[in-house]
Amino acid sequence: MVSQSLLEKFDNLCSKYPVKRSALVPILLTTQEEVGYLTPDSVHFISDYLKIPEVQVYEVITFYSMLRTRPVGKYHIQVCTNISCLLLGGEEIFEHISRRLAIKEGETTPDNLFSLAEVECLGACCNAPAMQINYKYHENLSVKKVNEILDQLKREG
Numbered sequence: 001m002v003s004q005s006l007l008e009k010f011d012n013l014c015s016k017y018p019v020k021r022s023a024l025v026p027i028l029l030t031t032q033e034e035v036g037y038l039t040p041d042s043v044h045f046i047s048d049y050l051k052i053p054e055v056q057v058y059e060v061i062t063f064y065s066m067l068r069t070r071p072v073g074k075y076h077i078q079v080c081t082n083i084s085c086l087l088l089g090g091e092e093i094f095e096h097i098s099r100r101l102a103i104k105e106g107e108t109t110p111d112n113l114f115s116l117a118e119v120e121c122l123g124a125c126c127n128a129p130a131m132q133i134n135y136k137y138h139e140n141l142s143v144k145k146v147n148e149i150l151d152q153l154k155r156e157g
């Protein structure tokens, strides 16, 4: 079950599309923003609401790395290690963050501040290596730049 305000957002999103099911991705993103991640209950509700099989909702969720079925920290760090980033140090960036935060792929720091994920191309290849923290992109990364970003986020808490 979802909240009444979330249901109103669903109705509003659906009104923007000729076919209700086309609102699936925005509905998933909106739910994730409100709930934190896509719980089995919310997926079930969305499936009923859009009248599409639950497995199709999961197919979309598992296709997009921005959609999550488990909770993450306040700052969800997604480091690209696809080809352009790989050639320009993306793996080293990922390993550095993993060492510095003492977490591995898919893990969250004990204070729930940072989660780390290795992802496919973020579409920022021309400024590789790149990572995304929540909805913000960070490009042309170096270890020094990553440290500055993490220091800043840690200060902001």
Ligand code: FES
Residues within 6 Å of the ligand: 080, 081, 082, 083, 084, 085, 086, 120, 121, 122, 123, 124, 125, 126, 128, 129, 130
């Ligand atoms: S390969 Fe990393 S952003 Fe495209």
